[in-house]
Amino acid sequence: MPPGVGARGRSHTPGRGMIEAMSERFVAACDGASKGNPGPAGWAWVVAEDDEIPSRWEAGPLGKATNNIAELTALERLLAATDPDVPIEIRMDSQYAMKAVTTWLPGWKRNGWRTAAGKPVANQELVVRIDELLAGRSVEFRYVPAHQVDGDRLNDFADRAASQAATVQQPAGSDLGSPEPPAAPDAVPARRSGTPKRPAKAGRSGSSSSSSRTIKAKFPGRCVCGRPYAAGEPIAKNDRGWGHPECRTAAAGTA
Secondary structure, X not given: OOOOEOOOOOEOOOOOOOEOOOOOOEEEEEEEEEOOOOEEEEEEEEEEOOOOOEEEEEEEEEEEEOHHHHHHHHHHHHHHHEOOOOOEEEEEOOHHHHHHHHHHHHHHHHOOOEOOOOOEOOOHHHHHHHHHHHOXXXXXXXXXXXXXXXXXXXXXXXXXXXXXXXXXXXOEEHHHOOOOOOOOOOOOOOOOOOOOOOOXXXXXXXXXXXXXXXXXXXXXXXXXXXXXXXXXXXXXEEOOXXXXXXXXXXXXXXX
């Protein structure tokens, strides 16, 4: 069988190795990010084994794009990278992308790719491509809320990878030997309702209380200095994300 062609003879994007399932089904998540909407954008997908531990993932930049384009691109790249003969569960936090392909798509096609209001379907090229990749496949879409403390592990991984790709505008993934994407700058557990805010600590002039806060990392990641940190280690926010507290202090001292 030629490389890049599935058992049903479907062609796949050149240069992408198709993932073959080690079990009877895939469990995956995909996500997109846009820093400004539109702004620097990125996409990501992750596939896990039965124990839901991420085993393969890929992320990439999109330049300037909207969040919806990033979300649809992530789904298209995931479908293109996985064997169409294997059932797949896809977890997403985008209501738009999920409804576009599960609820609105049949009506759009009947209306000649027009919405109920008669307007052209937004991002039609991506939606058409996804429709082609979904043909004949067994796909279960599952909505999962985003940015939840102790939320879905795969969605969180895809979210962090997409955010990193949007920020640095560089490809990453398991095939490239990339480390796990770092925790997002806003990945701080939300304050419980009714809990009073802690008073701001005295600090250097011009610094905020959030910049002096140290928390325990929920996931392993990599500091801006290049050294990794493990889950449970203390980290602090600097002007480029999260990292070692001493790196934040050093950056502040040279500002």
